[in-house]
Amino acid sequence: MADINIQTIPVEGDGKPRRFVFVLLDQFTLLCYACAVESLRIANRMSGKTLYEWRVIGEGGDTATCSAGTSFQLDGDLEEITRDEVVVLCGGIDVASATTKRLLNWVRREARRGVKMGGLCTAGYSLAKAGLLDGKRATIHWENQDSFMEEFEDVTLTKSVFVVDGNTFTTAGGTASIDLMLKFIADDHGEALAGAVADQLIYTTIRTDQDTQRLSVPTRIGVRHPKLSAVIQMMESNIEEPISPSILAREVGMSTRQLERLFRRYLNRSPKRYYMELRLQKARNLLMQTDMSVINVALACGFASPSHFSKCYRAQYNTTPYRERGAHATRLSI
Known part of the structure; x- marks a missing residue:
């Protein structure tokens, strides 16, 4: 079945693609990763331009297995990132075990080089363990908040859906990846494109960093x-x-x-x-x-x-x- 012709959305900003590097931790949550990538893919489709590019890496450079048991082929190992790329760690089950010494060393090295870096779902733990969130605001899935607060006293933990603080960002997991990516898309190329992406995702309520992750x-x-x-x-x-x-x-x-x-x-x-x-x-x-x-x-x-x-x-x-x-x-x- 042929793809339906769509009316492209005029976009703001320059035409240089923004590049993301997704780092899949062992037992990562598929939903968080998929929501993020699909938001970027649809932004390209709705604009008729390559606004975003991405690649997927992980420790070992071979495959990464999500918490649902499916394995994904990686594009490469933990390697040096260019400063104009955005690193997105994708966490999931037992993130403490997935946060290896090698991963921490890599995260700290890339952060020192000025790379913008964030964590989806439980990957906020990895950023905090690396010391990147000290003195900053952050969030993590509500199920992990108690343990996070006990271990990282220098981080101001919030109950927000997502948090962007300086060169770092974190999400609460689940569909919060969509909200974060819609914010990036709106900041980069305007609210009209972000709204069009939300419509394609049948995402009727776009949340901001002022929204909390749990129901009232x-x-x-x-x-x-x-x-x-x-x-x-x-x-x-x-x-x-x-x-x-x-x-x-x-x-x-x-x-x-x-x-x-x-x-x-x-x-x-x-x-x-x-x-x-x-x-x-x-x-x-x-x-x-x-x-x-x-x-x-x-x-x-x-x-x-x-x-x-x-x-x-x-x-x-x-x-x-x-x-x-x-x-x-x-x-x-x-």
């Missing part, structure tokens, strides 16, 4: 009750030092009994139980994504003693924190 509390829990949402937001923001139900209730102008009834009615659990589940979920993320000791994980999630933490963890997940970490390490090594 009411949307997530399926309940639109302002006081309940406010309490849950306070809980999520105070995991290390939990707030008592009486204080939470007072903050939203309710009695403790009223708050209890509110949680029972909408969430079928007490405020204390809901809060505990939030804390244990963070603990599970830290156990699986960091090398923090179980004691430090317990303290970071508001537990005064390892024994109490272990008891609560077993009740929730039917295993101990130590066994959870061991089982996770075994799964990754298979």
Whole structure:
């Protein structure tokens, strides 16, 4: 079937193609990479010009395997990049293991040469590990935020869909690659082209760096009750030092009994139980994504003693924190 003739979009800027170098880390997320490349491809198609060029490299220079199990042929190994190219690291599952010593040395070397560099999905971890995000704003997939904050205290982590700070950029993963690339396209060649690319992608709502990556509390829990949402937001923001139900209730102008009834009615659990589940979920993320000791994980999630933490963890997940970490390490090594 022949390609449909399209009306090309007049573009701003010079005609020199902007070149991207995608670095595929082991177990990278296919969606993030595909969204980025497709946005650039469609920009070329809609403009009728080669506005963007790209190549794909990775450690070893042979193939890279995504988290879905598909392997991709690489154009080359980690090699010297010209200063007018933009480096995009693509991360995914177990990014700590994929962030090898060789990769870090390469990232630092290219950054010293002034190359613009960013990370999609979890690859913000690789940039932070290399020291490129110290003193800067960044973002990463919400599932990795707890562990990231524990390890990189010099980075200002946000919940934005994407962040561009100076010569670095990061995204939250998923379709956030589209939003980032649409920003680049708009900056390079105008809003009309970026809008046309979004239309081709059936992407009806273009997000900016002011948009957050997770759904609002009411949307997530399926309940639109302002006081309940406010309490849950306070809980999520105070995991290390939990707030008592009486204080939470007072903050939203309710009695403790009223708050209890509110949680029972909408969430079928007490405020204390809901809060505990939030804390244990963070603990599970830290156990699986960091090398923090179980004691430090317990303290970071508001537990005064390892024994109490272990008891609560077993009740929730039917295993101990130590066994959870061991089982996770075994799964990754298979």
